[in-house]
Amino acid sequence: MKKFIELFKNRSFAKLFFANFTSQMGSVIGMTAFTFYLLDRFSNQPGYASAAEMMYSLPTLAIFFIVGVVADRMDRQKVAYYCDTISIFLTAALFVAIYIGWMPLVFAVLFLRSGVRKFFAPAESAIMQGILAKDDYATAAGLNQMVSSIFMLFGSGLGIIAYKLTGVYGAVIIDAISFFISAILIKANRFEEKVRMPNGKHTWKDLNISLVFKDFKSGAGYILNHKLLRSLIIGFIVFGVANGGFSVIPIFILKYKLAPNTYEEYSVLIGIIFGCGVLIGSVISSILVQKYKFHHLIIIGLLISGGFVALSGFATSIPAFLSLTFISALALPVINVSIGGWMPSIVDPKLMGRVQGWIDPLMMSSQTITLAFIGVAFQKFLSIEALFCIVGFALMLPAIYYMIVLPRLVKGSTVIQEKSPAM
Structure with missing residues (x-):
């Protein structure tokens, strides 16, 4: 416990940790609520729920070759920040798509948002490596594992509660708010240039x-x-x-x-x-x-x-x-x-x-x-x-x-x- 307390004295780590926490929380709540929404509305078409799951995993195959390159060549703080901000707009688009009720558009937005989210973890992990001492890596890994365990244990329950209390639209709004909080926390950090851009400055034109x-x-x-x-x-x-x-x-x-x-x-x-x-x-x-x-x-x-x-x-x-x-x-x-x-x-x-x-x-x-x-x-x-x-x-x-x-x-x-x- 003492090691955890010492870790959170590092303000950069604390902000980045809670940014990752809120980002994960929104994704878990939103995905669970949307799955239950599909099962309720399209009870005779369970394939929709499976298709939604695929929209979260398929982007990996489409962009895996560029994700790590972006995290190494571009400003890692900006990559993580823009992942959250773009996700906010795509979540708003998801809200509209669900309201319209046109499922191809819903799945297209889910695919795009999932693709954007794939850039977050490599950038966040690379920043984390730069702001921690070598002796703190294991403690940080243990802390992240605990967070994953909590979401594994309570994530689905939180998603169900959000869906029952606020409906699918409320859950989508919670999704957007979580990305907004994460973006603010990442933006508020002041990382050294060697942490953000260890390979020097590059622009999107360079990629x-x-x-x-x-x-x-x-x-x-x-x-x-x-x-x-x-x-x-x-x-x-x-x-x-x-x-x-x-x-x-x-x-x-x-x-x-x-x-x-x-x-x-x-x-x-x-x-x-x-x-x-x-x-x-x-x-x-x-x-x-x-x-x-x-x-x-x-x-x-x-x-x-x-x-x-x-x-x-x-x-x-x-x-x-x-x-x-x-x-x-x-x-x-x-x-x-x-x-x-x-x-x-x-x-x-x-x-x-x-x-x-x-x-x-x-x-x-x-x-x-x-x-x-x-x-x-x-x-x-x-x-x-x-x-x-x-x-x-x-x-x-x-x-x-x-x-x-x-x-x-x-x-x-x-x-x-x-x-x-x-x-």
Whole structure:
């Protein structure tokens, strides 16, 4: 707790943290409320809700090659600020589109707004790296993990409450207000030029196709040549596999094995149990990263989480399944916080945006492949127990790899920069 208090004494961090918090809160509330609105208004067309979800994920594939380049070449503070301000106007357009009731326009606005939001995280993460001391990275990662856990636990509930009390229009307005507050907090900060523009001043005219692909290629080359970073990136690919599996297999085991007639009610309970596990695990992780080496925690977290995921597939009762799920969720933040605290200390600040820009598409690709695999294989080739074993093994396999390579790489990694490409 003392480390958290000391962290918030850094006013730049405090403003940036709360900007990210309000931005996330608005997005979660707005998305949840809009999903329930679609299910209520178009109850006979559930495909609309799925289409809305796709509008939040598809932009990643459209712009992933430029997101990191923008965060590294442009003023990072302005990028984050304009993400929020443009989102305000697009949220107003969403309000109008919903009022008109023309769904193609609604989905088009959702797609554009989601695309704009993709530029926020790399810019914000790169700024965060520049304003914190190396010893504070792990504490900040733990704090961010706690916030994510809170939204995981209460985000959907807040969205439902907002929808019930204010309707979809009120939820959209809350969305816009959250972006407005975030923009003010980012604008109020005074960052040094080397934090905002570590690669020097550039204009939008400089971002021609040649430069974008050159920088995108250099980001990929940096990851591939940086052995320790490359190994850590594998962890994010695994998270995509885990996210894809976790999004459906708990419901599957309830519907097809443990509670066929009451799986909807128990699915809510599982969400609460899982969220509580992640939240408590976030607090524990923030303490552990101050005392133990990152790579040891990552390996242990992967083994515990993967092992208990595999075991939970063989549960024969709801209490047993909930207990195993809680333990697996408890270990996940250990991995997240360790990687999140470690990565800023080994990545060259000039390339942080490009490194961050690679994470989303890698995670989404592995998540999409996992979901497609489950959709094809479940009940045709694989049982529910086999699915849990696959997801669990997907988490444990990198642990084995890390046990072999990380100790050696950690000893050889003494500087933040390794074979950085020319700027």
